[in-house]
Amino acid sequence: MNISAHELGHPQLIDRVARTLADTGLAPGRLILELTETTLLGDVDTNAHRLTDLHTLGIGLAVDDFGTGYSSLAYLPRFPVDELKIDTSVVAALPAAHAVAIVTGIVSVAHSSSLRVVAEGVQTPAQRDLLTALGADYAQGHLWSPALAAADLPAVWHRDDRDE
DSSP, X not given: OBOXXXXXXXXXXXXXXHHHHHXXXXXXXXXXXXXXXXXXXXXXXXXXXXXXXXXXXXXXXXXXXXXXXXXXXXXXXXXXXXXXXXXXXXXXXXXXXXXXXXXXXXXXXXXXXXOEEEEOOOOSHHHHHHHHHHTOSEEOSTTTXXXXXXXXXXXXXTOTTTTO
């Protein structure tokens, strides 16, 4: 679930998330909040505290669109994130040498920090295979399915080719 800078800055965010988890019965580990690099760097100290509070609840945290914007490597250790999501624009540029270098660097930084790597916007088997070879842990994109309404998800979960 994406979270904006405005939402991250809301004083009741932690209480609202905790209450929503309790009300819905959703296990905190099943929720991953995605924040862009720009959102993280808005107010580094406050954001680090809020993210620590969310992480303490058991919620997963991801840096979305990584590889664009600031690529805030110096700040990354200050945030309790679990994964880096490689931006679609980087994946789309594969197999160009500069994109391979970016993916290689992101994977290296992430894995040395015990973070998972998710590649966004995977369109082709060739991209999937190259990302796997470069060490990406997970991928998402139209190769598997376009964006769907919640009501359409059960049909996708039961497809025979879901491991394609």
